[in-house]
Each structure stands twice: as C-alpha cells, then as structure tokens.
Amino acid sequence: MNKVTIKDIAKESGVSTATVSRVLSNTGYASDEIKERVRKVARSLNYQPNAIARSLKIDRTNTIGVIIPDISNPYFMRISRGIEDTLQNENYYLLFVSGDENQKKERKMLRVLMEKRVDAIVLATSGGNDELINQINNSGVPIVLIDRKLQNDTGEIDSVVENNLEGAYQLTKQLIQQGHTNIGVINGSLKVSTGMERYIGYQKAMDEYCLGIESELIFNGNFIEDDGVKAITNFYKLDRKPTAILSFNNTMTFGAIIQLRKMGLTIPKDIVVASYGETEAAQLLESPSILHVKQLPYEIGVKVGKILIDRLINNIKGPTNQIFNPIIDISE
C-alpha cells in the first residue's frame, strides 16, 4: 500500500506541510490560488485524511482524556464544548476526569488515562507533576496544556493559556483609578501558574501606585466557591474593611457575591467587586456591575481542537504556545 501523506501533497504543490494542513482542515489563511492547487493535488493523489491518520498510528482509540481541576466549573466546560465541536467531524470523543486541585489525584488520573490508551491528553494542571507530564508528552501521547502552564515552563508542550498577569494588572489598575486602596484579594493557588501570574499582576499595579500590600487583605484560596465565602467572612472581621474585592477566578467570585448578599450588602453601593472571569449568575444582582476580565473559553477550546487535529491527524509537529489577551469589561 502506498500511503499518501500531507508531505507528499506539500512537495507536489510546492508549499509547506503547514499550508497543506491549513487548506485541508479549512483553518487559517491561504490564498484562493494556493487552496485550489493543494486541493487539486490532494484529489489527484487520492488523499484520504482519516485512513492516513489511522495508518500512522494503528492502535488509535479515538478518545482524548481531559483532566480538569473542577469539573463543575462552567469555564472548563465551555473549553470542553469548544474542543468537542471542533473534533466532531473527526469522530473523536472526550473522557473527563477530575484532578480536584490535587497533585496526587492528578498524577493518578494521568496514569489511568494512559492505561485507557487515550490518543492525547488535554490538561489543566493542579501543579507539581511537571516530570510525569513531560514524560508522557515525550512518549508520543501529545499533551495540550490549557489555562495553566507547567511550574517550570519551557514552552516545549502545546499550550493555550491567557495573559493572566496583564489581565490582573489591568483589573487592579481599574480599581485603584476608581479610588480604592483597601482591596481584599481572593487568591487562587500560588502553586498554579494562573494563581501566581494573577497575583503578580496585582502586585505590579499596587507597586506602580506605591501602595503597600497588607497581608490581612490577602486570602489564599484554591479556586473553589467556598474560598470566596470564607474570604468575605474574614475580610468583614477586620477593623479596616476593604472597599473593593478582587477575586481571581469565577467560582470564588460566585462564592463571594453569595456571601455578600447573605450579609445584606449591595454591589457596588456597599462594596465594589472585580473578578478575573465572568460569573453568569451575577446577572441576578440588583445592579449587576461587576468589573471583570472577560475570558474566551469556547474560543480556547476551538484552538485546542485545532492543535489536536494537527498532532493526531495531520501529523504536524508542535509545539504551539497560544496566549489569549485579556478583555476588561465593567458590566456582566
């Protein structure tokens, strides 16, 4: 059997393999002239993408493992929807497991997915497993990091993340420019890249305006709803209460606004809330003006899906390191 690869098509058409992939998967730019030429060559060589893909890796299972730290967080579910929609025509299915913001559990789940012989793994890491993750990626099962980079980030693994530092910096600056100096911060885990980068973004803005950071105004959470509840409870025990809350993910923000509501406080009259990430439920508030960094989870998922198609079907090597820039919005 003489199998036609995209390399053959690239050679015959006089373009790069990346261009062939873009044309055949209908993604990214190519001129009409190039598109026509590539498709003509593909037809003439009787190119069959799925058959080729299977022949390249005959033990393919057509399943992709997805490890996310909190399976009920709508942010990760939107990313998954984007991945699934993009892979739909390729007959790939997603298997979800929960990392539970726990290094040991994530480690176990990486091994379980390898035992299940998934073709690739999409991972929002809870931190601490750099070595195993690199090992799996090098063994031929491609990993795509989403939302969170490795602690020792070398850029060798595909990743689609946000510019967290910039987003948190802009968000904090907005609060300072509105006159807030007493800001209660609800941190995510500092062991996770998003948690650390958002905290650094906040520090950068505070530094720029020569504002000191008071430790009693920093609550170190772990990205879960209950942290938002606890943080608010703590802040309101202080003598000098914050005039603004800065929360570093959507679920902690949800916990915070639920708790503020329970305490009879109104946003933004009694307290201003700023959030890295949207909380759909905030629309139920009387005055739903929560300053926030808008995230694009569906678009991130689509990008991840395209990377997977390149790695698994088009046999195009990586890594791709894509960074989404923050969009600041003052209304939910």
Added chain:
Amino acid sequence: MNKVTIKDIAKESGVSTATVSRVLSNTGYASDEIKERVRKVARSLNYQPNAIARSLKIDRTNTIGVIIPDISNPYFMRISRGIEDTLQNENYYLLFVSGDENQKKERKMLRVLMEKRVDAIVLATSGGNDELINQINNSGVPIVLIDRKLQNDTGEIDSVVENNLEGAYQLTKQLIQQGHTNIGVINGSLKVSTGMERYIGYQKAMDEYCLGIESELIFNGNFIEDDGVKAITNFYKLDRKPTAILSFNNTMTFGAIIQLRKMGLTIPKDIVVASYGETEAAQLLESPSILHVKQLPYEIGVKVGKILIDRLINNIKGPTNQIFNPIIDISE
C-alpha cells in the same frame, strides 16, 4: 488457592451475605453482637476483600464510567462527588462522558466505555437506548441508573431515582393553593422518565382542582438553561400572561430567572417561580423565595457508591431500586 468469599463467612457466622456485607463495609445496621461475630469469622478465615474481588474478576480496571446528559449541571456533579467519596477507599476512579441529551451520542459513549473496559457504568440516560443498556448490564458490566429510569422500566437494573411524580404534584398543588390557575410550565424532555413523571404529577394536581391545561402555557424543553430563557420569552408574548412559572429542572429554572431579571421582573412580586430542583444562584435575588423541590444529589451518589461496592467487591447480586422522596421547600 482456596479463596474465602463472603458466602463462606455468612455460612460460618449463621447470618445472610447481605449482613456480612453490611458489617464488613461498615454500612447499614447490624447489632454489636453480630458485628463482632462476623468480624471474628472473617479474621479466622483470613478474608481479604480486595484480593478476593480481584480474583473474582481478574480483568478489573478499577474505573467506573459515568454518563451524564449535562456535565456542567451541578446536580449531576454533586451525585458524582457522593459516588467518588464513597468509593475512595476502594481505589476506584470515575471517567465522565457527556450524553448531551442525545440518544445517538449516548449510544456511542456506552460503546466507548465498554471498549475502555470499565468495571461498571453509572448512567443518567437521555432515553431511547433501553435494549443496549439491558444488553450491557446482562453481559456482566453492572449498570446503575441514576435520576432517570428506562422508558420500559422493568426494575431489573439497579437504580437510584426520585419520586418525581409526587414532587411535581406537591409543587403544583402549592401553586394552586396560593391561588394560581395560570401557570407557565417549562417541561423537560418527555422522552426521559423524569420529564414525563414530573409532567404527569403536574397534570394530576391540575385535574384534582378541575383546572384545564392550555397548550400555550406548556413549553417543551430539554433540561437546558436556554429552554428557561426561551420559555419566559414565549410566555410573555401571550395575551393572558402566567402568574406563576413551574420549571422542571434546576438549569431551566436558572435560565428562566436570568431572563425574568433581564426583563426587569421581580420574584415573587411580579411573578412566582416554582422549581423542581434548587438553583444556588437564586440566593442572589432580592427576595430569593423560590418554591422548590429540594433534591439530595450527594446522598443519591453515596447510595450509588454503596450499590457499586456490593456489585463489584462484595459480589452481592441486585437489583436495588431506591426511590428518594421529595422535600418541598419555600425558600432557597
């Protein structure tokens, strides 16, 4: 090798295998005297539950597939947490896949999980796959149905569900007793047992009070948030608008209250909302009084976990058909 089973222990102790299982798994009631006797026999026979379990089914993978129609619905996530917590000490892990309220997708996912050689499947069915489900359950991979029964329910498959008819009946009766006759109903899928049973419960209450059912006040949805939004939009186009909304699951309720809020309507001043299932976000409303059927998803998950331990480890045959009774609550 002479393998000790719980049957041997039951014989030796003079109690049933179910009692032995209860004692050894520390679940359910047994007198102190029986507990001591069973444990003594187990020790004397050198009973090793995990080793035995493995010997009974040597190709065990220690994974359980979970198919849920909407992976982002907090109700199913609470059930999953209950399962996971109960199975924690047994070293079992959950693999989640999404059925997407779609018969074809669910069918495909059942096959994918079988290919992954899961030891058991927990399923909230989207409907229409009775035959395949029975086939898998009879093939030795136990299925536990959660939330939803088969369309042709014979009770032969383990199930943990709610008394949906009674819950919806009580909820509707409450609305009628408050003086509402013009009730806008947001239905789930009638192909799914919960959707059908809740609708019948509503019909029963309407009949009891000799109230006719107007088709323009029935919106047939599919248990997703967007159905709640659409239903409200439709109801408010009617000449005779409903004075109360009756929504048959938590996510449709969320969509409905988001849409009511957008239209500037206040609950319960402008319109009363009743919901089968809680919506945590309703706490953010000015007056968060949503009449609702309280569900016990975590407790359902614990029950499912115990059934799985019986089937996979204690080798106790089923089926168990557990029904949770509704709790009506007038405040979220």
